[in-house]
Amino acid sequence: MKRIKVQIERQTQKAYLVIDEKGRKGWIQRRWLDDDGNVAEKTMSRASDNFKERENAYAEAKEWSENYHKIIEVERETGKAVAVKALFDAYNIERDYERLLWIPKSLINNMAIPGWFVAKKIREAAEQLSEQIRTGVLLISVAIEDCDNFHCVN
Numbered sequence: 001m002k003r004i005k006v007q008i009e010r011q012t013q014k015a016y017l018v019i020d021e022k023g024r025k026g027w028i029q030r031r032w033l034d035d036d037g038n039v040a041e042k043t044m045s046r047a048s049d050n051f052k053e054r055e056n057a058y059a060e061a062k063e064w065s066e067n068y069h070k071i072i073e074v075e076r077e078t079g080k081a082v083a084v085k086a087l088f089d090a091y092n093i094e095r096d097y098e099r100l101l102w103i104p105k106s107l108i109n110n111m112a113i114p115g116w117f118v119a120k121k122i123r124e125a126a127e128q129l130s131e132q133i134r135t136g137v138l139l140i141s142v143a144i145e146d147c148d149n150f151h152c153v154n
Contacts, residue, residue, distance in 0.1 A: 001040055002040070003037060004021070004040075005038055006018040006020045008037075014030060015030060016028055018032055020048075025051050026044060026048040028044070028047050064115045064146065065114070066114065066116070068109055069113060069146045070112045071103075071112065071144055075143070080105055083101065084103065084143040085098055086099050086100070086124070086143075088126060088137040088140060089140050091135045091138075093133065097133070100123075103117065118147060120133040126139065
């Protein structure tokens with residue numbers, strides 16, 4: 001088993017963020033690092049791959065949050081806001097629930113809204129519904145583009 005030298009960049013009570021001479025970074029458990037600063041090559045490779053995946057997922061989520069997403073269908077409208085329909089599936093209950101997500105017109109730009117606001121409204125609706133029916137819920141659909149992979153679980 002080949003071992004390689006790494007440097008500790010950050011640490012927590014249970015893990016180290018290490019970097020090797022190739023510039024690969026990754027989190028490893030403290031017990032996997034020798035006293036002389038060596039770690040198994042296979043461990044470093046897996047830690048690096050996992051670190052890259054997490055960084056990419058974070059960057060993708062941040063980009064989604066900052067981007068604007070088109071409203072597919074307006075369910076209701078007032079002078080100051082529009083409502084879009086969200087459909088939730090309740091755990092442990094054979095029933096779906098519809099909720100209206102109200103969006104202030106001041107946040108709408110060319111019939112699109114920022115992802116961070118979409119996520120906020122979905123979380124709020126899911127939390128309220130979950131408390132009301134006393135079980136967790138999962139978002140099935142919302143009338144806003146690019147929200148098919150958005151999971152809201154309580």
